[in-house]
Amino acid sequence: MNKIVLGVLFAVVTSVAAQPPLAARGETPAAFGRRCIPAPTPTRWETRVGGLGADCVAPPSNIPDIAPHRAQDTRWGPRSAVVAPLRRGPHGADCAPWGGTSGRLAALGATLDFHHGLLGQDGRGGRGDGPRGADPLVLGDHAGFESIFDGASLKGWDGDPSFWRAENREIVGESTDQNPLKQNTFLIWRGGEPADFELKVEFRMNSTNSGVQIRSVQLPPGGDVGKWVMKGYQADIDFANQYTGQIYEERGRGFLAMRGQAVYVPDGGRPKVIGNLQQSADELKAVIKTNDWNQVHLVARGNTIVQILNGAVTSIVIDDDSRNRALGGLLGFQMHVGPPMKVEFRNIWLKKL
Template sequence: MRSPFRPFAPLFAAFALALAPVACVGGEPQDGPAAAPNDELGGDVPPLFDGKTLDGWTGEKDLWSVQMIDDVPTIVGVSEGLDHNTFLTTDRTFGDFDLTFEMKLTPNDANSGIQFRSVRIAEEEGEKPGPDSEMRGYQADAGAGWWGKLYEENGRGMLYPAEGKPDQTSAEDALKPGEWNVYRISAEGDRVRTWINGAPSVDLVDPEGRKEGMIGLQMHSGGPMTVRFRRFVLQTP
């Protein structure tokens, strides 16, 4: 079957280099560079982030906020130190999708990541999850030594690079520590791919993985950190 996704390099280059002041996601304007449209994807997807509020997201309200940084609306997570992992999650769920965004983590030796096709564990167990509930599912990892890797949170652990497979490497060498970095995630059926600043990272076919779930922004337990996310461009089939 022919893939519904076009080659990724042109779209990545367009996102990283375009200087247009508005990017459209599902017909809604957002500040930031414009990603080239993929005509074979749906296009009528409401934006993940309205650029003003955290409506449509659930998390610990004292840890997450919306700020204007360089005149760009940004989701910001700030922790003075946590004894648990915490997540800001979409109220919607997604199966196959293509998501590009910018991310900045300080300090770089902190730990963060982006959950996708994930679920709050409490909900999976039939309980009502709170905003501090843990998650299970794929995580595109972030943090020194972790950037570009694929981890299954509260599941199978490290999926890519896999132990004993030296041909599998992450794209951490493409990272600009402490600066804005373009992260891209593609989930299509059994296949998961990621890129950092246009450099290919994960490319995994994983029949065992969850095929649908929420997107979540993570702050890991540990010391003080600040993580920022902006310029989301989401497309679905």
């Protein structure tokens, strides 16, 4: 199971959610955001991002074909984490922690670029152009996407008009002291129930809690359930950024993957953390902008959901719970009950896979 789970996880992350990677997980911020490029020899690596002269050097290894690498830097000295390339071929190979380290998956969401020769001082390959690994994620790349909001109306969307409106090319959800929310309410996209897809949305909020629903269902009204209530996976958003970046299941299993976690849900079992991402929850919190626009990028494919926030992978769920998971469903936005709030969404792009 572990090989299958990790194989799916690495394939999803490296193919559709490549992020600024790192050579190894170390104890200082200087270790973050680097990628290693294998030279023609298996004993020397050089960082592609970071200070000049920072490199990785392989300590001796008795294991054939896999040489561990301890990240080093001329300014900070050796790092604590040791990583090794997995046997996936030279292009897009992943890193995993070497035995005896902290156990943090150093390169979930990170790939190793392959290059013939070390980088020169000018940032170009020392031996000419050669094969390269995954390209960095471009936040504004909408190739193959379609806009699902016309910018002027809520045509194609369904929600309580006393809370939701379109203005200034944004979808706005707002409650006030005079018009408070009595329970969570949702704006539902009526354009279909996509299964495998990518969704990009920009959001901004000034209070309380919200979220982006995917692969969800609308509950029938009655009792404590209003007319516009959804159940399903949610990219959580809150003003305090305590939960922003996590994957939650509204009116279901609750917290699935906290920010910074990769989680596997076995059939009939509870979510299990199978690894931590290249940045911790606190480090990922630093990429979130308060009182400003943020972009959430969701990739849903098969039983796997990847959340990317402002270009950083924040949470991953691999869901094998056949009774509770959803492999397709509605999209929507949430307004959460609580103090008066305003949440705005814009640049809503969908690509079916």
